[in-house]
Amino acid sequence: MLKGLIGKKIGMTQIFDDQGVAYPVTLIEAGPCYVTQIRKPEKEGYSAVQLGFGEVHPKRLSNGELGHLNANKIPPMRFLREFRIKTPELNIGDKVTVDVFAVGERVDVLGVSKGKGFAGVVKRHHFHGMNATHGTSDRNRAPGSNSSGTTPGRVYRGSRRAGHMGMDRVTSQNLKVVMVDAERNLIALHGAVPGGKGSLVVLKETRKQ
């Protein structure tokens, strides 16, 4: 059985479980997803399932995308993602909903982290910065010196510098499922999930077991 879904991050809140324990949770509107393609070793060289999520107006898609979905009478979908699975017991057009996950299970969540723009070394690499006082002037968040002197006479490759931060593909591993609401297609996961509100996330069965 495929344990994977595509969803939209709603935001964070706090909910109680049946024991009365309060959990900080991220709410995700996950699915319903449609199986849009089955990838087979004979044809594509590997086996996987392609899921579609987020119904859109047909005008939003290119003719190629539309044709891919129309061929199997699937409504136009905004996002298509593949899930590697050895034995997909699914057919094209099948609906996948939050029911695939149960409360207490662990999942991995893939998302794109919030973009921070061009960030300095203090924010990007947790450098400590320099003294606020003792004669420091305009150097509070500077990276410090680069390298030694004549030897090696260059900056080592891969040394941590300022630069673009965020907008990376990030996986949060081993998050516990606290609540599943099949009626509203909602799933609540213990802890934080990469990305801003409304961003696309992919839920998978966890690798850590």
Add this chain to the structure above:
Amino acid sequence: MADLLKAVEARKNEKIPELQPGDTVNVHTKIKEGDRERIQEFKGTVIRLRKGGNEASFTVRRVASNGIGVERTFLLRSPRVDKVVVERHNKVRRAQLYFMRGRTGKSARLKQKFE
């Protein structure tokens, strides 16, 4: 999206009345021991009320044996709070009664407020 967040939040715990800073209260909490459930009481002064809808809480301070102060924070919507009994309202002029932490004995008393 905000509606979906609201939809999963806990309902207000109806057994908790309106509280004010300085109130002397008796908080009954459900405690689970194995498969048995019992009620534990915690009596003291409300020294802090934190608003914020779903995450709202209140802190109760009491002085235990040997004059050791004990503070406990309860979530206003927690289903574990069985009930809260307000035993008396006290006259206070502050929203947060942190000054009570430095006080013991006679100086830690509050004047009762009569309606």
